[in-house]
Amino acid sequence: MLIPAKAVGEWVLAVTAVVSMFASATTAAAGEFAEGKKLVSEHNCEICHNNKTLGDAKAIYLRKDRKVTSVEKLKAQVAVCNSELGLKLFPDEEEHIVAYLNDTYYKFK
Numbered sequence: 001m002l003i004p005a006k007a008v009g010e011w012v013l014a015v016t017a018v019v020s021m022f023a024s025a026t027t028a029a030a031g032e033f034a035e036g037k038k039l040v041s042e043h044n045c046e047i048c049h050n051n052k053t054l055g056d057a058k059a060i061y062l063r064k065d066r067k068v069t070s071v072e073k074l075k076a077q078v079a080v081c082n083s084e085l086g087l088k089l090f091p092d093e094e095e096h097i098v099a100y101l102n103d104t105y106y107k108f109k
Helices: 005-027 033-042 045-052 071-085 091-106
Strands: none
Touching: 033 045, 033 091, 045 071, 071 091
């Protein structure tokens, strides 16, 4: 039994749309904004950033030459801070921080 080319084409488009939706959903931060905001406050992230930028903690997120240019790089940077500063955050807590930072500063899709 042969399947008409039109049906195959429609099936391919449908599968592509589903895969695309899944990919964009997994790219965005999966954490919770409020929990991330609380963790940033509890771990004094902005004090460290304030010291690095000589007085403007938010400048590290908003500078034009920022190193973080995607959600993946934001996740990696949060993991680096966690590791280097010995914060002992769990992966889900890192995701919460990523969600907060992304929603507040970066606006990645």
